[in-house]
Every structure is written in structure tokens, then in C-alpha cells.
Amino acid sequence: MLKYLVQTTEDLSAAAIVIGLLIAFSVRYLKGAGKVTFRVISIAGLIAAAVMAIMKNATDKIDTTIWNWRIFAVYLAALVLFLVFAHFAAKGKIRILGGIAAGTLVFSLTVYFMPDVYAYPYTFILSGQKVLSTEFLYRLIGYILGIILCIVILIAAERGGIALKKGLFFTILDICLLVFGVRFITSSLQGLLARRIIPSNHNLFMIAKFSANKGYWFTYITLIISLIPAVWMWMASFHVNEPYSNPAEHRKIRAKWRFRRRWATTLLITFVISMVNLVPVKAYVNKPFEIAPIEDAAKVDDENVWVSFDQVQDGHLHRFAYKTDKGIEVRFIVIKKPNSSSYGVGLDACDICGETGYYEKKGQVVCKLCDVVMNIQTIGFKGGCNPIVVPYSIEDGYIKVAISGLVENQDEFK
Numbered sequence: 001m002l003k004y005l006v007q008t009t010e011d012l013s014a015a016a017i018v019i020g021l022l023i024a025f026s027v028r029y030l031k032g033a034g035k036v037t038f039r040v041i042s043i044a045g046l047i048a049a050a051v052m053a054i055m056k057n058a059t060d061k062i063d064t065t066i067w068n069w070r071i072f073a074v075y076l077a078a079l080v081l082f083l084v085f086a087h088f089a090a091k092g093k094i095r096i097l098g099g100i101a102a103g104t105l106v107f108s109l110t111v112y113f114m115p116d117v118y119a120y121p122y123t124f125i126l127s128g129q130k131v132l133s134t135e136f137l138y139r140l141i142g143y144i145l146g147i148i149l150c151i152v153i154l155i156a157a158e159r160g161g162i163a164l165k166k167g168l169f170f171t172i173l174d175i176c177l178l179v180f181g182v183r184f185i186t187s188s189l190q191g192l193l194a195r196r197i198i199p200s201n202h203n204l205f206m207i208a209k210f211s212a213n214k215g216y217w218f219t220y221i222t223l224i225i226s227l228i229p230a231v232w233m234w235m236a237s238f239h240v241n242e243p244y245s246n247p248a249e250h251r252k253i254r255a256k257w258r259f260r261r262r263w264a265t266t267l268l269i270t271f272v273i274s275m276v277n278l279v280p281v282k283a284y285v286n287k288p289f290e291i292a293p294i295e296d297a298a299k300v301d302d303e304n305v306w307v308s309f310d311q312v313q314d315g316h317l318h319r320f321a322y323k324t325d326k327g328i329e330v331r332f333i334v335i336k337k338p339n340s341s342s343y344g345v346g347l348d349a350c351d352i353c354g355e356t357g358y359y360e361k362k363g364q365v366v367c368k369l370c371d372v373v374m375n376i377q378t379i380g381f382k383g384g385c386n387p388i389v390v391p392y393s394i395e396d397g398y399i400k401v402a403i404s405g406l407v408e409n410q411d412e413f414k
Helices: 002-029 033-058 064-090 095-126 134-163 166-194 202-213 216-236 247-285 403-408
Strands: 304-308 318-323 329-336 343-347 358-361 364-367 392-395 398-402
Touching: 002 033, 002 095, 002 134, 002 166, 002 216, 002 247, 033 095, 064 095, 064 166, 095 134, 134 166, 134 216, 134 247, 166 202, 166 216, 216 247, 304 318, 304 403, 329 403, 343 398, 398 403
Parallel strands: none
Antiparallel strands: 304 398, 318 329, 329 343, 358 364, 392 398
16 A cells, blocks of 8 residues: 555656646636636646556557657647746736646646556556455555545645745746756656667766656655745735725635635645655665575476475475576575465566566565565466466475476576
């Protein structure tokens, strides 16, 4: 549950702030055709993201890197258009261009971030979790809580953007948009350098490396910037000096600022929750787990790797390996099944998650990549996130794992 709460928060929280501010821009400064254009393009982004999620997971027609470059290019073009025409739209001029620019920014952010989030429930099923299982329910709860948190962040950012003074509003919005622009440019460098489209350069490599390893800093920066409207609204609500002509108008002004204070408080709370998710909770979810070391088999001949019953009699996960003629170390696992005299044998890899392998936690076998808990009784059978099946036999107190089966699957470990 916590894993998908963290992932959803990490994926969407920063984008939710920017989209909320862009919605505030449309509410404050767009009218007529400009506002309609903004809404149509924004909704189109949600639909396009859903289509992208289906294409990514159901077909092989999507090259993610190429599509990301296209999205980044659209975002940067829209960013330039927005920086040029947003202030004109704020003055009541050429609002249609302001609407196109703001809507396209929302479209780009949605198409970039939402496909993976849309696909999370599909990955639960793909990894072998039954819809009615407790594990699926826990993951779904974490996923839904993350989405709810990000929706609240979006609404709070929008309310804050509406309340801010014009100069401060545009300063915060422009900075947030530029942060994403820098993020997308540095992300592009990774693919361009990896595909040798641009010549290798140490400085560019260091920038791309920072973006890959420290990309979460862009999220932190955006979240911290979001504190400005929250703190401003919260403090301003205690020092209201708007003129009024009668008690009824005074009550209306006070009610307006109480409403803004509530949203400011909400934004502050969501900031704290987001940072808790992204720092201590994320550290807890990603904490290192103990991996069973690779053990020496009892013996190896030309046809089989021999594992003695004595080596695996304790019911814990045991890991072995065979090095092929190509120098590839093919790992496999063996575990004695609970309340049984049979053994679960399979590669330390699966068809879904590749060679990431498995670890033991509280007597359960867990996939290192997707956190799916294996049913130990089904290890040795095809399906879901189970280990890839390898042929073996039992003889005189030994498990004989066929070398031909290991060599056949060596490409899984490249």
C-alpha cells in the first residue's frame, strides 16, 4: 500500500500544483473562447493520457523515449507562448492565445505523468494479483489515497492562485513552469546522450546524471514554492483591511478570508503529508532487504547442477548459480514448500519483472521489483510473477537442475 501511495504522490504532486495554478490563471484571466479553448485542450490531455496508457501496456508501438521528446518539445513551445502572451491575456488582450498556451501546458503535463498512474491497477493484475485478493486491495487503497491527495493539492493550489496578488501569482506560476522546463530539458539529455544523437560531453553527462539520480529535487522545489501562496493567504487572513460600507459586506469579506485560510491550511497540510511520503515513508518502503547469498551447489557435472536436500531442508529461500560458456551467471532459487516434501525450483527471474529476482521476508518469497508475494506452493509453475520454470528432477537425495534449461534462459540475465 505504502509503495503506491509514495509512487503516486511522487508522480503527480508537483504536476498537480502547476496544473492547479494554470486553472487559477484560466479562472482569473480567461473569458469566452480563451476559457473554452483551455478547457477543451486540458480535457483532451486526460483522454490522450488514457490512450497512451493503453498503448504502452497493450502494444509495442510506443517508444517511450521518442514520445517523451515530443511531449517535452510541445511543453517548451507552449511555455514560450505562455510567457509571451499570458500577461496580455491578463490585460484582456488576445486571450485565445493565452488559453491555447495554458491548455497545452496542462495537456503536456497530463500526457507525460498520467499514463503510468492510469496503468498502476493494470500492473497489479499483470503481476499476478487477483482483484479480490487482500494484496490487490492494499495496493489499490494506497493508489487511491495518493490520487486523492494530489487532487486536494491541485484544488488548494488553484484556490491559492485565485487569491494571490497578480504580481506574486505570475512570479510563482512562471517559476514553477520553468522548473518543469529545466526538468524536461535535462531528462531529454539522458536519451540524446544514450542514443549518441549528441556527442558525448562530460558536462552534459553530469547534468543528465543529476537529473536521473536526483530528479526528485524538482518535485521538492515545486512543493516548496507552493508554500508561498499558502503562507501568504494564511497570514493575510488575520490582517484583512478591505474597505466595507455596511456590516453585511464586512461579514462577507470575513467569510471570504476564512474560506481562503481553510484552503491555505489544507495546502500546508498536504505539503507536510507529501514530504512525509517522499522522504521518511519512501525511505522505509525502499529500505534494503536481506538477499540470500549465492551458495555453492553440491556438485556440477556436464548435464546438471546438483543441490542436496540437506542444503535446502530448512524451508528458507536458497539461491544458486551456473556460469554459462558466454560468461553469464544464471541464477536459480530452491525452497522447500511448507508442510510438504516437495520443493519449489525456478529461475531467480520472471517473465514480467526480468532478472530482478526474489528475496525472503517473514517466511514469504517476494519479488524485488514489484513487491508481489509469491505463493510458495506455486513456485515451479508458470503464471503471474512466479519464477521462470526450469526442468529438474529428484534423485537420491538431490535436486538435479538441468543445465540445458539454465543455458536456454541465459538471456534473461544479460
